[in-house]
Each structure stands twice: as structure tokens, then as C-alpha cells.
Amino acid sequence: MFRVFVFFLCFIACVANVNGGTTAVIVPDTMAERVRACTICHTGEDKIERDAYYPRLAGKSQGYLFNQLRHFRDGRRIYPPMAILLENMSDEYLQEFAQYFSLLQLPYPKPEQFSMQAEEIALAERLIYSGIPEKDIPSCSACHGDNLMGIEPAIPGLLGLSRAYITAQLNGWRGGSLMRSRTPECMYEVAKQLSDDDVNAIAKLLARQPVEGKSRPLSELSPELRKRCGHQILLSEEMK
Amino acid sequence: MKRFVTFCTCSYLIIAVFWGSLAFATTDMVAEASKRSTNTQQVELGAYLARIGNCMGCHTAKGGQPFAGGRRLATSFGVFVTSNITPDKNTGIGLWSEEDFWQTLHHGKSRDGRLLYPVFPYTEYTKVTRQDANAIFAYLQSLPPISQSNPASDIAFPYNSQILLALWRTLFFKEGVYEPDFSKSETWNRGAYLAQGLGHCNACHTTRNVLGASQDDTLTGGEIGGMNWYAPSLSSRLEAGLSDWPIDEIVALLKTGVTERSMTLGPMGAVVRQSLQYLSEKDAHAMAIYLKSLSDNDSKISSGVNFSVMTGSLRRYLDFGGQLYEKHCQTCHGTDGKGAPGIYPALAGNRSVTMKSPLNTIRTVLHGGYPPTTQGNPKPYGMPPFQQILRNEEVALIVSYIRNTWGNRASLVTAVDVERSQGGTH
Known part of the structure; x- marks a missing residue:
């Protein structure tokens, strides 16, 4: 009888506990939980589909991500929603955000499908892989790696991004409104020479390509371009 | 023999002079060292007080060089651009004296005699003691000079008139160092001194009239001009009044930005990160005692249902x-x-x-x-x-x-x- 009574008491206690505990919010002590404010747009571990605009962060190099976070916060890369979100964050914490996303492994989305005329493809391929030496426009691949997957630690890869995002960024560079306070800026110098057709062709061809390979080491960047992209590299040196 | 006496006298004299100068040098060195250490102490104190006054918060452009100014403060009276307060001789305050600095902080007048706009909170900083002001000045002068010219402020007509500003000052500016309330404890007075003076809580946590003057110093809350945030009343239990909070929790909010039941965001988050987290335990405690004591002033606040x-x-x-x-x-x-x-x-x-x-x-x-x-x-x-x-x-x-x-x-x-x-x- 006593046993039954104890069992009954335990049962009551359990029910009470369950009822009391149903509404408690359990917060894991992880970076994944801390970056929820980011992953609402940039998609998290459970979502891999492509968003129309917000760029993928997973697997991008840490130096690049850290630089962008600082630029947004400090108003150098102009995008008020990011500036507001990051305004009270320390460099140390932003570095942890950058590290988290750089180590995040997510499958890449399928490439976007566009029909492109042969001429347009030829134009895009020329800009991406050969550049226009007479106008002093280097190819994309000269700085972003022969496989366009970026160069460590701070030059971003160009694949796995949507056409909308690539177009917006190139146009931002062209108009000089993407970044400020750091001149000369190598991407501004390059992009301001591109036409609408050039930008559209590049964005389409990049968004059509499947993602393959890994980012390249800094040694792959020619000394001349290393000088030209100086401040990108300088910034990544600064953070060591 | 005479030679010997002369020799002795000379030796004596030489030794005496040597000893004398040695003694003199030692006294000099001690004085110099003690002056240096007093100066170091003053600079350290100044660094701390500059944090509490959050000088850097406004006198640094977003992503810019600390204290070199250039931050744009948009208000309904125009856009104010903050000045360079590093000791650069041409673009900063390198040529300023202690007296010039005091004139600015206490009287709200620039070195050239120009009246300053209350966007620089001299209406609060006037309560800072001369000793503390000197320490802040010593600290600012110890910073590396940065050569940075900032664009001029763009103040809208008619507010750009110095005559109107003078009139405004006679109406709304009460000059004077903080006067202790002897019916209250020393700790309370320290908290009041920090909150009303350097802390300039009143710059945001109060309603401003159409002429931009703080209505009173009871921290009854108000919208922050140009920022589109509301700084809640610190004297109402319906808003952010702290009269029923434990002191430890107030201290935790000031120093960490979060407690079990509250957190700071937006402009207050910035104040905590740039300034309040550096409060010494003693000063944070004093400020908490003062804030908790602010009388409940619910009559001015309605729930607005x-x-x-x-x-x-x-x-x-x-x-x-x-x-x-x-x-x-x-x-x-x-x-x-x-x-x-x-x-x-x-x-x-x-x-x-x-x-x-x-x-x-x-x-x-x-x-x-x-x-x-x-x-x-x-x-x-x-x-x-x-x-x-x-x-x-x-x-x-x-x-x-x-x-x-x-x-x-x-x-x-x-x-x-x-x-x-x-x-x-x-």
C-alpha cells in the first residue's frame, strides 16, 4: 500500500513538473543559437534553399566575413539593416561569428537556370577568365581564384550566389555606393568600367555555375594584384 | 704651507659644491618623479572620467579614429559635426590650456569665445568639478595627436544665430558645479554627481521643449531627437523607474547591459558598451543608489490604453x-x-x-x-x-x-x- 502511495506521489510530481515545464524556453549555449539573428535571412543549418537576395555565408573564408561584419558595423559597407543589427558588437565577437560561418558546411544549392545567347556567354567568359588588359580590367579569376572559389583569407568566392545578389553588388561598386572611406578601392576601379550588359552577363554566368573546389591560398595571387588589392590583404593581416 | 691650505680649501669647496649639487639634483629628481607620478595619476583618472562622460561616443566618427571627431549628429536644428579633441595643434585641441577646456566644459564657450550648442551637453557637464575637468584635459592631451579636419556643422536658420543662442542660454542654461545635498549620504551624492554631470542621463531621458531644452532634471523620459528612439522615464514604475529594484540588479544592468529581467538595446546599449561597463564597482553602486532614489513620478506618465x-x-x-x-x-x-x-x-x-x-x-x-x-x-x-x-x-x-x-x-x-x-x- 505504501509503495502504491509513493508511486502515486511520484506520478503527481511528474505531471506537475511536465505541466510546469511545457512552456519553458530552452536556449542551447551554442554559436548556432547566437547567430539566429543572422540565419533568419542568410538561412541556417536546417535550410539550404537559395534565397532570392541574401547571400550564403556558410563556408566563406573567415577573413572575408570578419571584414564585411566590421565594414557594416562601422558604416564603411553601406547597408543600414546590418549596421543596426551589429552596432553594439565587439571585434572579438564578430570574429567568432565569422569563424562560425566559415566552418559551417552546408550543401550548395543547385545553380540557377538562365538561357543565354552565345554572344552573352562569350562576353561573360572573357570578363571572368581573361579580363580586358587594354582597359586594365583584370579577369575575375585573377583575384578570386582560377576556380572562382576565392583566395584566403579575405577575397570572397563568386559561386553559389544568386544573380540578384551579384548584380546588386557589382552595381553598388560601379556607383561607388557599396563601400566608402577606403580609396583607392580595387573593386570600384574595376567595376566602374563595366557596362550594364557586362554586369548582367557576369552575374548570369556566375549564378549558372555549379560550386566546385576550394578557395586558393594567398600565394596564388600575383604580386601585382596583391599590391592592387592591398588593403584587403592588409585588413586580414591586421586581424592576426 | 699656504699652498697646502689653498689646496685644502679648494678641495673642500669642490667637495662642498659637488655634494651640494648632488643634494640639489636628488631633490630635483624626487620632485620630478613625484610630479610625473601625480601626472600619471591625473591622466589615469582623466581616462576613467572621459569614459564615464563618454566623450569618445560622440567625438568619434563611425569606424573613425578615436576622439578625432567627425561624427554627424542629426537633430531637428540641423546636423552637428563633432570636433577633433585629440591634441593635434592645427585640427584638434593641441593649443588649448586647462582654462580653455574649463571654459568649454563648464561655461559652454569655445576657446575662441563662440557660444556652443547644447548638443554638446555642457548643460550637464557644467556640474563637473574643476579637478575632474583638469584630469580629463590632462588625459586628452596625453592622447596621440590625430590630424583630421572635420566638415562644419550645418545648422538650420534661425538656429545658426549666436544672438539667439545667447538668449537660449539665459533662459535654459544653469551654470554651476554640482552642489551636494547634505541631507543625503556621500554615496548618494557621488551617484547624483555622476548621473547629472558626466553621465548626462538627462540629455536623453527627458522631454525637450520646442527649443531643445531639457524640461527638468527628474529624468521623466522623452523621445531622443534625431534617433527615433524613446528614452523611458527613470522615475516611473510604469517605465524604467528603479525604485523597487535591488541595488545589485541595477549595478548589473549598468555594467553588463543585461539582467535576468531586462536588457539594453540601441542607444542605451551603446552607452553601456562605450561607457557604463567601465564604472568602478563603487561608482556603479553609487549611481544605482541615486537612480533607485528617484521619486516615483507616475502622475506625469499614463499607460495610454x-x-x-x-x-x-x-x-x-x-x-x-x-x-x-x-x-x-x-x-x-x-x-x-x-x-x-x-x-x-x-x-x-x-x-x-x-x-x-x-x-x-x-x-x-x-x-x-x-x-x-x-x-x-x-x-x-x-x-x-x-x-x-x-x-x-x-x-x-x-x-x-x-x-x-x-x-x-x-x-x-x-x-x-x-x-x-x-x-x-x-
Whole structure:
């Protein structure tokens, strides 16, 4: 009888506990939980589909991500929603955000499908892989790696991004409104020479390509371009 | 023999002179060393006080060189550009004397005699003692000089008139160092000195009249001009009054930016990160004692509930907000609105949610944000922005819902309110 009574008491206690505990919010002590404010747009571990605009962060190099976070916060890369979100964050914490996303492994989305005329493809391929030496426009691949997957630690890869995002960024560079306070800026110098057709062709061809390979080491960047992209590299040196 | 005497005398003289100069040199060195250490102490004190006054907060452009100025402060009177206060001789305050600095901080006049606008809070800094002002000056002079010319302020007509400014000062500027209230404890007075003077709480936490003057120094809350945030009353229990808070919790909020039941965001987050987290334990305690003592001033504050009875149709309307809450907010803030203490704030009974002005709540839903990173809370959790997902009407529904659920009761919010809350800095 006593046993039954104890069992009954335990049962009551359990029910009470369950009822009391149903509404408690359990917060894991992880970076994944801390970056929820980011992953609402940039998609998290459970979502891999492509968003129309917000760029993928997973697997991008840490130096690049850290630089962008600082630029947004400090108003150098102009995008008020990011500036507001990051305004009270320390460099140390932003570095942890950058590290988290750089180590995040997510499958890449399928490439976007566009029909492109042969001429347009030829134009895009020329800009991406050969550049226009007479106008002093280097190819994309000269700085972003022969496989366009970026160069460590701070030059971003160009694949796995949507056409909308690539177009917006190139146009931002062209108009000089993407970044400020750091001149000369190598991407501004390059992009301001591109036409609408050039930008559209590049964005389409990049968004059509499947993602393959890994980012390249800094040694792959020619000394001349290393000088030209100086401040990108300088910034990544600064953070060591 | 004579030679010998001369020799002895000379030797004596030489030795005497040598000893004398040695003694002299030693005294000199001691004086010099003690002066240096006094100076070091003064600079250290100045560094601390400059933190508490948050000079750097305004005198640094976003992403710019510390203290070199260039930050643009948008107000309804025009755009003010802050000055370079590093000791650069041409573009900063390298040629200033202690007296010049005192004239600025205490009298609100620049070195060239120009009257200053109260966007520089000399209306509060006037309470700082001469000794503390000198320490801040010594610290600023010890900084590396940075050559940086900043653009001129763009002040709108007629506010750009020095004559009108002089008139404004006679009406609204009360000059004078803080005078202790001897009926209160020394700690209380220290807290009052910091909060009313260097801390310049009153620059935001009060209503300003049409001429931009703080209405009173009772910290009764007000909208922050140009920022589109509401600085809640610190003397009302309906807003951010602290009269029923334990002192330790006030100290924790000032020094870390979060407590079990509250957190700072936006401009107050910046104040905690840049300034208050560096308060010494003693000063944080003193400030807490003072803030807690601010009398309950609920008479000036109403809850602003704009409906008398929660009718069935009103409840059904709010339920639409409830559905949105369940989809977007519940995972973090919980079905019962209790959140996770110190991580995701409770909405039930949260005064920021229920206070008359819904501005901060709407802003937080729209823009999200993180509490400040501080020594005591280096890795805060954050709130996602929702403006890219929700329409204004949906934000209005959610905010109306959380303002009227779990025992909360406050005015309903419309899409127009949401529209008005967009923009602004921070």
C-alpha cells in the first residue's frame, strides 16, 4: 500500500513538473543559437534553399566575413539593416561569428537556370577568365581564384550566389555606393568600367555555375594584384 | 704651507659644491618623479572620467579614429559635426590650456569665445568639478595627436544665430558645479554627481521643449531627437523607474547591459558598451543608489490604453497577432511570454513592451539587434530583424498582441505607428 502511495506521489510530481515545464524556453549555449539573428535571412543549418537576395555565408573564408561584419558595423559597407543589427558588437565577437560561418558546411544549392545567347556567354567568359588588359580590367579569376572559389583569407568566392545578389553588388561598386572611406578601392576601379550588359552577363554566368573546389591560398595571387588589392590583404593581416 | 691650505680649501669647496649639487639634483629628481607620478595619476583618472562622460561616443566618427571627431549628429536644428579633441595643434585641441577646456566644459564657450550648442551637453557637464575637468584635459592631451579636419556643422536658420543662442542660454542654461545635498549620504551624492554631470542621463531621458531644452532634471523620459528612439522615464514604475529594484540588479544592468529581467538595446546599449561597463564597482553602486532614489513620478506618465473594455471582437483581432506570434516569436519568447531570463527577455510584464510609447518595441521587431558586448556579457544572444519578412500591418498586430496578453495592457498599435518608427540612426 505504501509503495502504491509513493508511486502515486511520484506520478503527481511528474505531471506537475511536465505541466510546469511545457512552456519553458530552452536556449542551447551554442554559436548556432547566437547567430539566429543572422540565419533568419542568410538561412541556417536546417535550410539550404537559395534565397532570392541574401547571400550564403556558410563556408566563406573567415577573413572575408570578419571584414564585411566590421565594414557594416562601422558604416564603411553601406547597408543600414546590418549596421543596426551589429552596432553594439565587439571585434572579438564578430570574429567568432565569422569563424562560425566559415566552418559551417552546408550543401550548395543547385545553380540557377538562365538561357543565354552565345554572344552573352562569350562576353561573360572573357570578363571572368581573361579580363580586358587594354582597359586594365583584370579577369575575375585573377583575384578570386582560377576556380572562382576565392583566395584566403579575405577575397570572397563568386559561386553559389544568386544573380540578384551579384548584380546588386557589382552595381553598388560601379556607383561607388557599396563601400566608402577606403580609396583607392580595387573593386570600384574595376567595376566602374563595366557596362550594364557586362554586369548582367557576369552575374548570369556566375549564378549558372555549379560550386566546385576550394578557395586558393594567398600565394596564388600575383604580386601585382596583391599590391592592387592591398588593403584587403592588409585588413586580414591586421586581424592576426 | 699656504699652498697646502689653498689646496685644502679648494678641495673642500669642490667637495662642498659637488655634494651640494648632488643634494640639489636628488631633490630635483624626487620632485620630478613625484610630479610625473601625480601626472600619471591625473591622466589615469582623466581616462576613467572621459569614459564615464563618454566623450569618445560622440567625438568619434563611425569606424573613425578615436576622439578625432567627425561624427554627424542629426537633430531637428540641423546636423552637428563633432570636433577633433585629440591634441593635434592645427585640427584638434593641441593649443588649448586647462582654462580653455574649463571654459568649454563648464561655461559652454569655445576657446575662441563662440557660444556652443547644447548638443554638446555642457548643460550637464557644467556640474563637473574643476579637478575632474583638469584630469580629463590632462588625459586628452596625453592622447596621440590625430590630424583630421572635420566638415562644419550645418545648422538650420534661425538656429545658426549666436544672438539667439545667447538668449537660449539665459533662459535654459544653469551654470554651476554640482552642489551636494547634505541631507543625503556621500554615496548618494557621488551617484547624483555622476548621473547629472558626466553621465548626462538627462540629455536623453527627458522631454525637450520646442527649443531643445531639457524640461527638468527628474529624468521623466522623452523621445531622443534625431534617433527615433524613446528614452523611458527613470522615475516611473510604469517605465524604467528603479525604485523597487535591488541595488545589485541595477549595478548589473549598468555594467553588463543585461539582467535576468531586462536588457539594453540601441542607444542605451551603446552607452553601456562605450561607457557604463567601465564604472568602478563603487561608482556603479553609487549611481544605482541615486537612480533607485528617484521619486516615483507616475502622475506625469499614463499607460495610454486607448480602449476601455477588451471586447470579444477586439480579442479576436488580437488573435491574428497571436497566430503571427506563434509563428515568429514563440520559439524564443515562449508560449507564456516569459522568454529565457537574461537571454531572451520576457514580454509578459515587460515595461518596455507595455509603456505608453510603443516606439522601442516596434523598432526592435523591425530591426532586431543585440544587447552590447561587455566584459560581463561578452557573447550576447540577439533578436532577428523582421522588417524584411513582415508587413507593417503584421508588425502592428504582433505588437498589439504582446501589449495585451499575459496580463499586459497597453494601447493598440497601428500600421501608421509602425511606418513612423522606421528609420533614424541606431
